[in-house]
Amino acid sequence: MNSNLDLHTILESFHKWFRTLNAYRNFVFFLLLTSLYGYIVWRINVLSTAPPSTADVASAQQNVQLPKIPESTVQKLQGLQDNSVRVQTLFNEARQNPFQE
Numbered sequence: 001m002n003s004n005l006d007l008h009t010i011l012e013s014f015h016k017w018f019r020t021l022n023a024y025r026n027f028v029f030f031l032l033l034t035s036l037y038g039y040i041v042w043r044i045n046v047l048s049t050a051p052p053s054t055a056d057v058a059s060a061q062q063n064v065q066l067p068k069i070p071e072s073t074v075q076k077l078q079g080l081q082d083n084s085v086r087v088q089t090l091f092n093e094a095r096q097n098p099f100q101e
Contacts, residue, residue: 021028081087
């Protein structure tokens, strides 16, 4: 093995390597971009299936505020339901399937 390591031979070998890499720059760019995209998709998958910690659940339960409906609004809705067949049908449909749009 030749132990001659002067600056000229190092630069020459670097230029050779760079020309080889330059010939395949589109392929290398595609590989880098595909690898980055795959990594991002993998991390999204891992993070979306991760269960929450007990501290997160406890803090979320403390921040939940139950909705309060005023009694006057409840009485108005009940009065509307009693007076209109269409509103009765609407309420019954909503009770049967509350997530229907």
